Amino acid sequence: xxxxxxxxxxxxxxxxxxxxxxxxxxxxxxxxxxxxxxxxxxxxxxxxxxxxxxxxxxxxxxxxxxxxxxxxxxxxxxxxxxxxxxxxxxxxxxxxxxxxxxxxxxxxxxxxxxxxxxxxxxxxxxxxxxxxxxxxxxxxxxxxxxxxxxxxxxxxxxxxxxxxxxxxxxxxxxxxxxxxxxxxxxxxxxxxxxxxxx
Amino acid sequence: xxxxxxxxxxxxxxxxxxxxxxxxxxxxxxxxxxxxxxxxxxxxxxxxxxxxxxxxxxxxxxxxxxxxxxxxxxxxxxxxxxxxxxxxxxxxxxxxxxxxxxxxxxxxxxxxxxxxxxxxxxxxxxxxxxxxxxxxxxxxxxxxxxxxxxxxxxxxxxxxxxxxxxxxxxxxxxxxxxxxxxxxxxxxxxxxxxxxxx
DNA sequence: TCTATCATGTAACCAGTTACATGATTTT
DNA sequence: AAAATCATGTAACTGGTTACATGATAGA
Numbered sequence: 001x002x003x004x005x006x007x008x009x010x011x012x013x014x015x016x017x018x019x020x021x022x023x024x025x026x027x028x029x030x031x032x033x034x035x036x037x038x039x040x041x042x043x044x045x046x047x048x049x050x051x052x053x054x055x056x057x058x059x060x061x062x063x064x065x066x067x068x069x070x071x072x073x074x075x076x077x078x079x080x081x082x083x084x085x086x087x088x089x090x091x092x093x094x095x096x097x098x099x100x101x102x103x104x105x106x107x108x109x110x111x112x113x114x115x116x117x118x119x120x121x122x123x124x125x126x127x128x129x130x131x132x133x134x135x136x137x138x139x140x141x142x143x144x145x146x147x148x149x150x151x152x153x154x155x156x157x158x159x160x161x162x163x164x165x166x167x168x169x170x171x172x173x174x175x176x177x178x179x180x181x182x183x184x185x186x187x188x189x190x191x192x193x194x195x196x197x198x
Numbered sequence: 199x200x201x202x203x204x205x206x207x208x209x210x211x212x213x214x215x216x217x218x219x220x221x222x223x224x225x226x227x228x229x230x231x232x233x234x235x236x237x238x239x240x241x242x243x244x245x246x247x248x249x250x251x252x253x254x255x256x257x258x259x260x261x262x263x264x265x266x267x268x269x270x271x272x273x274x275x276x277x278x279x280x281x282x283x284x285x286x287x288x289x290x291x292x293x294x295x296x297x298x299x300x301x302x303x304x305x306x307x308x309x310x311x312x313x314x315x316x317x318x319x320x321x322x323x324x325x326x327x328x329x330x331x332x333x334x335x336x337x338x339x340x341x342x343x344x345x346x347x348x349x350x351x352x353x354x355x356x357x358x359x360x361x362x363x364x365x366x367x368x369x370x371x372x373x374x375x376x377x378x379x380x381x382x383x384x385x386x387x388x389x390x391x392x393x394x395x396x
Numbered sequence: 397t398c399t400a401t402c403a404t405g406t407a408a409c410c411a412g413t414t415a416c417a418t419g420a421t422t423t424t
Numbered sequence: 425a426a427a428a429t430c431a432t433g434t435a436a437c438t439g440g441t442t443a444c445a446t447g448a449t450a451g452a
Contacts, residue, residue, distance in 0.1 A: 009439080010307045017311050027404055041306040047441055050405070055439090076404075093315055096308030098323035100330050103303055105364075108239040109208045110294030112357040113215050117291055125296035132298050153387065159310040162371055166303075169367030173360055189351065207411080225432055245413055248433070253411085274432075 005092065006059035010042045012052045013096075016061060016081055016089045023065050023080035026053050041159050053079060061085030107170070115194065119187045126178050130171060137167045203290065204257035208240045210250045211294075214259060214279055214287045221263050221278035224251050239357050251277060259283030305368070313392065317385045324376050328369060335365045 018029050030049050033039055056062045057079070065080045081089075114122060144160050180186060216227045228247050231237055254260045260277045279287075312320060342358050378384060 010302075010304075013307065013311065017314055020314065025404095038310055040300075041302060041310040043302055043440095045441065046405080047407095047443095048439090051440070089314060093308060093311060094319075094323055096304060097312070097315065097320065098326045100327060100334065100368075101304045102238075103301075104208075104239060104241055105301055105303075106208075106294060106299045108357050108360060109211065110291060111360050112236055112239040113211065113291060114295070114356055115353055116215055116218065116287065117295070121292075122295065125292055128296045129298060136298065155313055155384070155388075158312055158375065159306050162303075162306060162309050162368075165367045165371040166364055169363045170298075170360075173363040177356065186353070190353075223432090229431095241412095243413070244433080245415090245435095246411085249412065 005088075007052065007055045007061070009048065009052050009055075011044060011048055012056055012061075013089065013092050014038055014042050014044075015049070015052060015056060016085050016092075019062060019079065019081035020086070020089065023078050025076040025078045026050055027076065029053075036156075056085070059084075061088050115190070118194075119181045119190050123178055123181050126174050126181070130174050130178075133167055133171050133174070137164060137171070140164055140167070203286075205250065205253045205259065207246065207250050207253075209242060209246055210254055210259075211287065211290050212236055212240050212242075213247070213250060213254060214283050214290075217260060217277065217279035217283070218287065221276050223274040223276045224248055225274065227251075234354075254283065257282075259286050313388070316392075317379045317388050321376055321379050324372050324379070328372050328376075331365055331369050331372070335362060335369070338362055338365075 014033055015029050018024065018032055026049055030044065030046060033042065033044055038044075053062065057064065060082060062079045062081055062085055065078045117125070140160055140163060144157055144164075147157060148154060212231055213227050216222065216230055224247055228242065228244060231240065231242055236242075251260065255262065255277070258280060260279055260283055263276045263278045315323070338358055338361060342355055342362075345355060346352060
């Protein structure tokens with residue numbers, strides 16, 4: 001029986017990881033996440049951030065360290081990671097890296113209901129998807145290139161390489177699927193089964 | 199500006215799609231989803247099902263058709279898809295198939311924080327992941343084979359082929375990543391940057 | 397100085413999950 | 425016939441998102 005994590009939101013992990021480099025207040029965590037583009041892999045929005053920090057506090061992974069008031073700006077509370085928090089980061093990371101989790105990609109939903117669309121329409125739509133995928137791939141490659149040229153070590157971009165690997169695989173898959181759906185055999189079969197209403 | 203869907207949960211789409219084949223009560227929708235293994239691609243649980251059906255009703259995509267009481271079993275309400283519901287299915291499917299959406303895979307989170315783990319530990323963990331990925335791949339292939347032998351046409355399994363394509367790509371990526379992390383260059387660089395605290 | 401935009405946080409709302417409830421059927 | 429399991433639904437809880445609020449700076 002796997003004990004669930006006290007805090008399940010990946011944003012919580014990101015926060016803990018940031019805090020490993022020193023105490024800070026929530027807004028700054030958010031700023032850094034965005035600056036480093038971590039929000040491409042971890043869903044981020046301010047509301048969730050404050051919520052998650054509060055969850056971490058209740059769970060004992062962080063403590064309120066001090067409340068700074070610059071006499072301007074609303075009061076900002078600074079948080080620091082605790083020993084348990086530190087432990088949680090490593091434990092969580094080990095799980096994330098070491099064990100694959102079942103995913104529910106959006107496209108999977110579309111595919112599992114593909115038969116409601118006519119072969120002709122499916123082919124048309126998949127063609128558009130292919131174009132969009134290619135465009136996205138190019139964008140990512142461009143970003144990676146300029147970032148690396150800017151001096152960022154490659155390890156900090158593995159996530160993007162992963163994304164590229166998945167995108168390439170999907171493009172390949174879609175290309176083949178299109179060919180399959182074009183076969184007269186399939187078109188006929190679809191007609192026979194679903195062909196009544198227009 | 200994209201107008202958001204009144205009902206956003208993919209389970210809602212699955213329900214509408216089932217209802218295209220005729221009116222039925224929620225429990226049966228659930229049963230079918232599971233029978234056809236759609237719950238591998240669409241997150242399903244009973245609570246969400248009733249919630250989503252209610253959302254669909256409020257949105258005007260389904261109507262309460264009748265309330266059957268067999269004098270046994272709790273009262274079951276039968277729902278039917280409306281014209282708007284029918285329209286929504288197609289519109290939604292077109293979006294799902296035609297336009298890629300940004301995904302947040304779990305592994306991406308792990309990768310984007312990879313640097314908190316030592317190269318040695320990363321390599322070890324990635325090795326385990328690789329094994330697990332291979333196992334899962336084999337499982338899926340086996341299931342697909344027996345299902346097809348059972349007479350189910352191939353189109354009803356595209357989702358699983360997609361899953362396989364992604365898994366293969368991930369395995370390949372992980373294999374290469376392991377090699378990269380083993381390079382003395384990388385190990386040294388990591389030591390230099392993060393190496394202080396054991 | 398009026399207006400727009402940034403920095404920062406809170407609170408209300410909505411969606412999703414877990415736990416509970418209850419009658420029917422099957423197994424021991 | 426007692427216990428276990430299935431069929432079916434509801435309700436309470438928790439998490440996440442959106443919308444709102446407010447002071448500060450900067451641009452017109």
